[in-house]
Amino acid sequence: MKQSSFLLPTLRDVPSDAEVISHQLMLRSGMMKQIASGVYAYLPLAKRVIQNVESIVRDEMNKAGAQELTMPTLHPAELWQESGRWDKMGGELIRLQDRHERNFALGPTHEEVITSIVRDFVQSYKKLPMNLYQIQTKFRDERRPRFGLLRGREFIMKDAYSFHTDADSLDAEYQNMYQAYSNIFTRVGLTFRPVIADSGAMGGKDTHEFMALASVGEDTIAYSDGSDYAANIEMAAVHVSDEKSDESQMELSKVHTADAKSVSQVANHLDVEEKNIIKSLLVQLDDEFVLVLVRGDHELNEVKLKHAFHAKEVRLASEVDVQDVMNASVGQIGPVGTKVKIYADFAIKNMVNSICGANETEHHFVGVNVERDFQVDAYGDIRFIQEGELSPDGNGTIHFAQGIEIGQVFKLGTFYSESMNAQVLDENGKAKPILMGCYGIGVSRVVAAIIEQHHDENGIVWPYDVAPFHIHLLAMNSKNAEQKELADHLYELLKSKGYQVLYDDRPERAGVKFKDADLIGIPIRLSVGKKANEGIVELKIRKEGEMEEVALQEIEEALANKVLELKGQA
Numbered sequence: 001m002k003q004s005s006f007l008l009p010t011l012r013d014v015p016s017d018a019e020v021i022s023h024q025l026m027l028r029s030g031m032m033k034q035i036a037s038g039v040y041a042y043l044p045l046a047k048r049v050i051q052n053v054e055s056i057v058r059d060e061m062n063k064a065g066a067q068e069l070t071m072p073t074l075h076p077a078e079l080w081q082e083s084g085r086w087d088k089m090g091g092e093l094i095r096l097q098d099r100h101e102r103n104f105a106l107g108p109t110h111e112e113v114i115t116s117i118v119r120d121f122v123q124s125y126k127k128l129p130m131n132l133y134q135i136q137t138k139f140r141d142e143r144r145p146r147f148g149l150l151r152g153r154e155f156i157m158k159d160a161y162s163f164h165t166d167a168d169s170l171d172a173e174y175q176n177m178y179q180a181y182s183n184i185f186t187r188v189g190l191t192f193r194p195v196i197a198d199s200g201a202m203g204g205k206d207t208h209e210f211m212a213l214a215s216v217g218e219d220t221i222a223y224s225d226g227s228d229y230a231a232n233i234e235m236a237a238v239h240v241s242d243e244k245s246d247e248s249q250m251e252l253s254k255v256h257t258a259d260a261k262s263v264s265q266v267a268n269h270l271d272v273e274e275k276n277i278i279k280s281l282l283v284q285l286d287d288e289f290v291l292v293l294v295r296g297d298h299e300l301n302e303v304k305l306k307h308a309f310h311a312k313e314v315r316l317a318s319e320v321d322v323q324d325v326m327n328a329s330v331g332q333i334g335p336v337g338t339k340v341k342i343y344a345d346f347a348i349k350n351m352v353n354s355i356c357g358a359n360e361t362e363h364h365f366v367g368v369n370v371e372r373d374f375q376v377d378a379y380g381d382i383r384f385i386q387e388g389e390l391s392p393d394g395n396g397t398i399h400f401a402q403g404i405e406i407g408q409v410f411k412l413g414t415f416y417s418e419s420m421n422a423q424v425l426d427e428n429g430k431a432k433p434i435l436m437g438c439y440g441i442g443v444s445r446v447v448a449a450i451i452e453q454h455h456d457e458n459g460i461v462w463p464y465d466v467a468p469f470h471i472h473l474l475a476m477n478s479k480n481a482e483q484k485e486l487a488d489h490l491y492e493l494l495k496s497k498g499y500q501v502l503y504d505d506r507p508e509r510a511g512v513k514f515k516d517a518d519l520i521g522i523p524i525r526l527s528v529g530k531k532a533n534e535g536i537v538e539l540k541i542r543k544e545g546e547m548e549e550v551a552l553q554e555i556e557e558a559l560a561n562k563v564l565e566l567k568g569q570a
């Protein structure tokens with residue numbers, strides 16, 4: 001491709017509205033243009049990278065035995081009503097009407113459509129297991145579209161759905177996809193980690209998210225340094241201890257705490273450590289108000305709370321609700337003397353002589369002891385794990401890292417097949433709901449994640465296998481006949497050898513060409529300059545920065561060796 005006629009609108013300045021590196025670099029390197037908030041045109045350079053990522057995804061999915069199809073992006077409301085998600089999805093689902101005022105949605109994901117296909121065309125267990133996938137544009141009206149391709153409202157996803165008659169077969173396919181995902185993310189050059197994740201509201205149980213490690217990642221990963229344990233912090237279990245101080249129990253008494261309400265204010269006021277305070281939070285679990293207790297230096301984890309007590313929804317009560325239910329205000333409520341149901345984190349069990357709100361303005365209790373002063377209806381592991389704690393599997397210490405969710409594998413079970421009546425006949429001719437799994441990869445997000453991990457102060461540094469071109473050929477002075485002739489010759493030669501070459505034939509200064517080359521980040525740079533008359537060109541690997549002179553007759557061998565090095569096979 002000749003750069004003089006290639007659509008590549010590079011920018012010198014960092015666009016002011018782009019907060020993260022991948023967004024900045026994609027705009028600066030002329031890869032994309034924002035068309036609306038969270039909606040982008042992928043310009044030719046980006047398109048080439050996307051296609052490379054897609055072909056790696058296709059290759060691994062096909063090898064894993066999945067079959068590609070294409071489903072529509074326009075979904076009739078009826079399908080979403082069948083699964084119940086027309087109402088559940090809320091504002092994220094983009095809805096529209098046709099000229100007959102029939103309701104449609106733009107597909108944010110395709111469980112409903114694929115289930116409707118399989119239920120109509122697969123009647124016997126003999127066809128199963130089966131895994132169907134597509135690579136396609138998805139629409140989600142995200143509350144906060146941001147960070148360029150990391151969170152768009154229109155983005156590219158690879159989504160796959162598997163169908164089974166029994167749990168063993170689903171387990172096997174889950175492992176198969178887990179392996180395929182590991183292969184895909186390795187091949188696109190990402191440093192990543194699969195983590196235990198929350199299954200959310202969609203039924204199902206087992207699920208892992210694949211996280212690309214990056215400081216801009218919106219998810220926190222809790223991982224052990226002594227084992228392979230890693231979980232999204234939403235789900236990370238806590239190693240429960242039964243260590244209890246043997247301090248003798250004090251008498252319960254009420255103290256004046258003025259306007260101290262938060263844990264730190266109360267701790268300051270009474271000159272005690274935060275871990276001696278019981279934090280009491282009124283929470284609405286589905287339709288019921290429950291007083292939830294965690295230790296003062298711990299944080300309530302609402303996802304774990306939901307799982308521990310099998311609730312569908314968890315919501316912190318409003319100030320008005322707290323006043324109504326507890327007859328006291330936020331920060332001054334507590335478990336002693338209340339009739340409200342009490343759920344507590346396991347750590348509460350081991351507290352001795354603690355402090356809690358007295359359900360009375362400006363007062364707290366001190367010398368509080370569980371069982372003697374109040375009863376807990378149920379205990380659970382409902383707090384966030386902290387850095388430095390023992391790993392839940394007992395091996396190693398927990399550390400935190402930030403991650404970008406690039407993919408997720410998920411055992412759906414029968415959530416969709418039951419609500420949408422997708423059944424097969426088993427060996428005995430008996431109708432059974434089909435077991436399902438689903439597996440997503442954010443293809444456009446992957447491209448941004450690659451840039452987050454592969455860049456330096458001058459621009460992008462593409463891994464070879466996803467790079468938009470293999471070689472960036474620069475004619476330093478296109479007006480010089482000798483240089484131009486050699487560069488033209490190399491361009492044809494390299495193309496004929498199967499390299500994808502971007503040829504900077506523009507009448508620009510050398511400095512401009514070098515700057516653009518660094519910004520765009522093509523792995524190998526060949527520059528034809530003053531030594532063209534001696535048949536010598538300069539070769540530079542973007543990642544390394546060392547320049548070497550290569551004679552024309554050695555160029556093919558030199559390139560072949562560099563490619564092996566870049567692919568990590570030398």
Ligand code: ATP
Pocket residue numbers: 109140142149150151152153155156157405406407408440441442443444445
């Ligand atoms: P998130 O928690 O980041 O909103 P999700 O869990 O809702 O993502 P899934 O439904 O699991 O996303 O979709 C599969 C994959 O699609 C995700 O793992 C992610 O890589 C990608 N993805 C999801 N939402 C977006 C988005 N708004 N922009 C770009 N990629 C996305």
Ligand code: MG
Pocket residue numbers: 209405407408
């Ligand atoms: Mg997800």
